[in-house]
Amino acid sequence: MTDKILTEQSGEIARIIFNQPEKRNAVSLEMWEAVEAAATRFAADDSVRILILSGAGGKAFVSGADVSKFESERASAEAVAHYNATTKRVYDLIEAFPKPTIAQIDGFCVGGGVALSLSCDLRICGENSQFAIPAAKLGLGYGFEGINRLVNVVGPSFAKEIFFTARRFDAEEARMMGLVNRVVPAEDVGRVAQETAEMIAANAPMTVASVKYIVGQTVTDESKRDLAECAARVKACFDSADYIEGRRAFLEKRKPNFVGA
Numbered sequence: 001m002t003d004k005i006l007t008e009q010s011g012e013i014a015r016i017i018f019n020q021p022e023k024r025n026a027v028s029l030e031m032w033e034a035v036e037a038a039a040t041r042f043a044a045d046d047s048v049r050i051l052i053l054s055g056a057g058g059k060a061f062v063s064g065a066d067v068s069k070f071e072s073e074r075a076s077a078e079a080v081a082h083y084n085a086t087t088k089r090v091y092d093l094i095e096a097f098p099k100p101t102i103a104q105i106d107g108f109c110v111g112g113g114v115a116l117s118l119s120c121d122l123r124i125c126g127e128n129s130q131f132a133i134p135a136a137k138l139g140l141g142y143g144f145e146g147i148n149r150l151v152n153v154v155g156p157s158f159a160k161e162i163f164f165t166a167r168r169f170d171a172e173e174a175r176m177m178g179l180v181n182r183v184v185p186a187e188d189v190g191r192v193a194q195e196t197a198e199m200i201a202a203n204a205p206m207t208v209a210s211v212k213y214i215v216g217q218t219v220t221d222e223s224k225r226d227l228a229e230c231a232a233r234v235k236a237c238f239d240s241a242d243y244i245e246g247r248r249a250f251l252e253k254r255k256p257n258f259v260g261a
Helices: 028-045 067-073 077-095 112-119 143-154 156-165 171-177 187-201 207-219 227-238 241-251
Strands: 005-010 013-018 048-056 061-062 099-107 108-110 122-126 130-132 182-184
Touching: 013 028, 013 187, 028 077, 028 108, 048 112, 048 187, 061 099, 061 112, 067 143, 077 112, 077 143, 099 112, 099 187, 108 112, 122 171, 122 187, 130 171, 130 207, 171 182, 182 187, 182 241, 207 227, 207 241, 227 241
Parallel strands: 013 048, 048 099, 061 108, 099 122, 108 130, 122 182
Antiparallel strands: 005 013
């Protein structure tokens, strides 16, 4: 692991923190590999019910790739292929993470930062946040999956504007496009992300996981949807001890204690 990627867990809430604030949390290959390892570990940990991704320093979530590393990490065709394969694994891993994920966006969210946030389930940003995908200014190619994630969130027209212009969009524009779920005062981003995570963690894990899976199926090509698995997950919720606990807690006017089974 590198000290430029930090991990934390408090109760049922885990965190992955991009820790290169002097470069607005620009990401190197080594950092992407550390994120992959951390996310894989948290995904397999039954004590984790939700994952928050954030950036250190309060001025940036992730400001894209560490351009200073391009000559050593992305100079040849082989190196570019390796870098792209690594980032793809990370984006896919976060998108398929079995528990809810939140992107806590403080300040700048650029390039790979936008791609990473789109792999998360929810995006909460501060009023001072700015978003951009500057690929057209760098001559970079963007693959189908990354563009498809953006289109699924903001629609084709806004996706084209974001890529074509390569300009920065402010938090209000991001909210209007649907790029973020919530815009809050800059000083409240961490608190709101934490409170949202606590709210989700207190709910029935099987219900939350089943909804995450089924929502994912709705944006999957119809020929590849697994409707039988969707139905099985719904049935598992109704067959669970948590369903009994939820009913009893409601009738007894108390907070339920869900165990995920």
